[in-house]
Amino acid sequence: MTDLFDPRHAAHLDEVDALPTRRDQFLIPRHGDGEQAYFVGNSLGLQPRGARAHVEEVLDAWATRAVEGHFTGEAQWMTYHTLVREQLGRLVGARPSEVVAMNTLTTNLHLMMVSFYRPTAERPAIMIEAGAFPSDRHAVESQIRFHGFDPDTDLIEVAPDEPNGTLSMSAIEAAIREHGHRLALVLWPGIQYRTGQFFDLPAIVRLAHAHGARCGFDLAHAVGNRELALHDSGVDFAVWCHYKYLNSGPGAVAGCFVHEKHADADLPRFAGWWGHEPATRFLMAPEFKPTPGAEGWQLSNPPILGLAPLRASLELFDEVGMDALRAKSLRLTGYLEALIHERLADVLQVVTPAEPERRGCQLSLRVAGGRDRGRALFEYLAAHGVLGDWREPDVIRISPAPLYNTHADVLRFARTVEAWRDAA
Structure with missing residues (x-):
């Protein structure tokens, strides 16, 4: 049985994806010795490398x-x-x-x-x-x-x-x-x-x-x-x-x-x-x-x-074309939703409609326990290089952008939430 939380599974999904990532055509913010997991394309998209030219x-x-x-x-x-x-x-x-x-x-x-x-x-x-x-x-x-x-x-x-x-x-x-x-x-x-x-x-x-x-x-x-x-x-x-x-x-x-x-x-x-x-x-x-x-x-x-x-x-x-981007968006967002349902339903409630045709890249997530607990999770994620954004009164927005986000990014978000919960 496939373990959705296994990094090898996320890596395989990225390897066989019908639309290879264009991540190398963007400048990814750093976190420590690595890259950020950046899910804020719904607020400010990353810089394309071609912009400077x-x-x-x-x-x-x-x-x-x-x-x-x-x-x-x-x-x-x-x-x-x-x-x-x-x-x-x-x-x-x-x-x-x-x-x-x-x-x-x-x-x-x-x-x-x-x-x-x-x-x-x-x-x-x-x-x-x-x-x-x-x-x-x-x-x-x-x-x-x-x-x-x-x-x-x-x-x-x-x-x-x-x-x-x-x-x-x-x-x-x-x-x-x-x-x-x-x-x-x-x-x-x-x-x-x-x-x-x-x-x-x-x-x-x-x-x-x-x-x-x-x-x-x-x-x-x-x-x-x-x-x-x-x-x-x-x-x-x-x-x-x-x-x-x-x-x-x-x-x-x-x-x-x-x-x-x-x-x-x-x-x-x-x-x-x-x-x-x-x-x-x-x-x-x-x-x-x-x-x-x-x-x-x-x-x-x-x-x-x-x-x-x-x-x-x-x-x-x-x-790339919007049809291919939308198809990949469905895969990334679907994976994110599956991870939440698999192990994180006690922490996160998905506010965004479940029907794929009624949403885009973004999943709006309400944290169980109210605003203070939600802010605590949001700040923990940011401190660990996983950046979403906060919308009052109680929503964390996570938006896997198909041009530069990957299944590995999505898994990193889920595993960081899991680590926060288990440490509480």
């Missing part, structure tokens, strides 16, 4: 060509943002014209709500999940107030209805049905940051549209984690960051999707000169002529040094 290419162009770097070289800065456009489109299931890398996530969310949250006295409401990421809730509440409405009545938060704080599709459907006549916008996560629950995007879009509301998504925890089909789903807009599973560095340039059905729509927007059509941008005319598609929502010229690491990361995703 792309950044240095920009620095060298700046040093040797200065302003001429905008117009010369294969990676000239005038069109630099287009170097990631096709890869981003493939990653999120969109057409190249529907995506753009720009700004930061919450900035993009506000820009999208300028266009897609158009409240009226009859339809003033925005629907989000209860316990949404604070930045999203702040943005939504401020937009409601900005338009002269009251968040106490016009911010609708759908409460969890499942035992571990997750949401059933029936609860979402019931909430949209109940409030549909008042909804201007449904804004939902692709993956809920605290629980790790993945949602059925096409189903939510259909429900929102059937009740006359626009539908957008915050995909911060879903991009690079789950396969997405934004174009086919009919999503009106989506926003995300690139510093989590997309490994593009702290504060990395974010991403945005606008469905092509809105490409030429006369939507209100906050305009800036980089959203102006390229052919006439430098005529410096006062009239704004937006670029068709997502690029028409750009404001300023992009930060080239900030975009450079994204190129390195997208090259890896393009090389």
Whole structure:
């Protein structure tokens, strides 16, 4: 009988895995004489080794060509943002014209709500999940107030209805049905940051549209984690960051999707000169002529040094493909869950849905005994080179990223938890 906790078993799983690890293409933080077991790609992905070359290419162009770097070289800065456009489109299931890398996530969310949250006295409401990421809730509440409405009545938060704080599709459907006549916008996560629950995007879009509301998504925890089909789903807009599973560095340039059905729509927007059509941008005319598609929502010229690491990361995703990454993610997360059930069920409760189709890389784990005991385990793990992250009030998030995590990493986590328990 196979011993799941045997290091030889984990090593064998890594040896025969259908997708060999790309771990050697990342810089792994050290711990003592070895490497960390790093499970925080859902917060900040590791640095691809190729990132430095792309950044240095920009620095060298700046040093040797200065302003001429905008117009010369294969990676000239005038069109630099287009170097990631096709890869981003493939990653999120969109057409190249529907995506753009720009700004930061919450900035993009506000820009999208300028266009897609158009409240009226009859339809003033925005629907989000209860316990949404604070930045999203702040943005939504401020937009409601900005338009002269009251968040106490016009911010609708759908409460969890499942035992571990997750949401059933029936609860979402019931909430949209109940409030549909008042909804201007449904804004939902692709993956809920605290629980790790993945949602059925096409189903939510259909429900929102059937009740006359626009539908957008915050995909911060879903991009690079789950396969997405934004174009086919009919999503009106989506926003995300690139510093989590997309490994593009702290504060990395974010991403945005606008469905092509809105490409030429006369939507209100906050305009800036980089959203102006390229052919006439430098005529410096006062009239704004937006670029068709997502690029028409750009404001300023992009930060080239900030975009450079994204190129390195997208090259890896393009090389491997999301189907293969998702398959490996299922193997790693399934192994983690099996280890917990095998010996650690008295310590860890898995909050994330058990059904693989309802989750991504992340398992959110609640430690038996309450917050203080949970913090104690979290700190013990970190002291022993196993890094997850803590989310109040009582959750440790462990996210095996398939590009660089291994079955051996997962086993190391489980054995460290076991050692902590047995020493208590």
